[in-house]
Amino acid sequence: MKIPACWAALVALLVAGCDRALAGVTFERMLDQPRGKPYRASPYFRDGKLMQEPPEGTVPAADTIEPAPVREGLREGSYVQSVPLPVDRALLVRGQNRFETFCAVCHGIDGSGESLVAHNMELRRPPSLLAQPVRDFPAGRVFQVISAGYGLMPAYNTELPVHDRWAVIAYLRALQRSRATELAQLPDAIRREAQRALP
Numbered sequence: 001m002k003i004p005a006c007w008a009a010l011v012a013l014l015v016a017g018c019d020r021a022l023a024g025v026t027f028e029r030m031l032d033q034p035r036g037k038p039y040r041a042s043p044y045f046r047d048g049k050l051m052q053e054p055p056e057g058t059v060p061a062a063d064t065i066e067p068a069p070v071r072e073g074l075r076e077g078s079y080v081q082s083v084p085l086p087v088d089r090a091l092l093v094r095g096q097n098r099f100e101t102f103c104a105v106c107h108g109i110d111g112s113g114e115s116l117v118a119h120n121m122e123l124r125r126p127p128s129l130l131a132q133p134v135r136d137f138p139a140g141r142v143f144q145v146i147s148a149g150y151g152l153m154p155a156y157n158t159e160l161p162v163h164d165r166w167a168v169i170a171y172l173r174a175l176q177r178s179r180a181t182e183l184a185q186l187p188d189a190i191r192r193e194a195q196r197a198l199p
Contacts, residue, residue, distance in 0.1 A: 079140030095171030111175045130179045
């Protein structure tokens with residue numbers, strides 16, 4: 001299809017105009033603009049300081065407005081014993097997804113501590129999350145380990161939001177229970193289903 005000559009002339013005129021309009025613009029001007037330096041005096045504020053305190057009640061963007069048991073895993077200075085969120089199927093599904101994404105690479109897909117990465121960690125292998133003493137850790141302690149890291153394990157507080165960390169713990173509790181419950185302890189219907197699934 002042929003473009004009419006008048007349209008081609010209009011496009012050429014617009015492009016030429018843009019080039020002239022941006023000829024004197026340098027994007028380095030953002031770096032060269034006047035600005036104050038931290039801890040210096042400033043005539044623009046009543047207290048004479050350039051760095052101002054945040055307004056009262058300001059919450060850092062990275063923080064969550066949750067009660068301490070959810071935010072820190074602590075209640076009155078002690079670890080919370082169980083997940084302080086409603087544990088439902090959605091939370092467990094989210095926990096499984098986050099566990100398999102962030103935890104399984106070292107702790108194994110089943111939490112046993114058996115993984116390719118674990119076998120190559122000669123200094124200190126990741127522990128089984130299904131055995132003692134981890135199985136008896138209060139939920140709050142596990143939350144703090146995920147949040148702040150422990151030994152060679154890095155902190156995951158930036159990768160996993162607060163609710164995702166609790167979802168991982170809820171899923172881990174389900175994994176632990178599934179490995180520690182004897183067949184005879186299951187309700188009849190679930191026991192029959194489990195027996196059918198066994199080889």
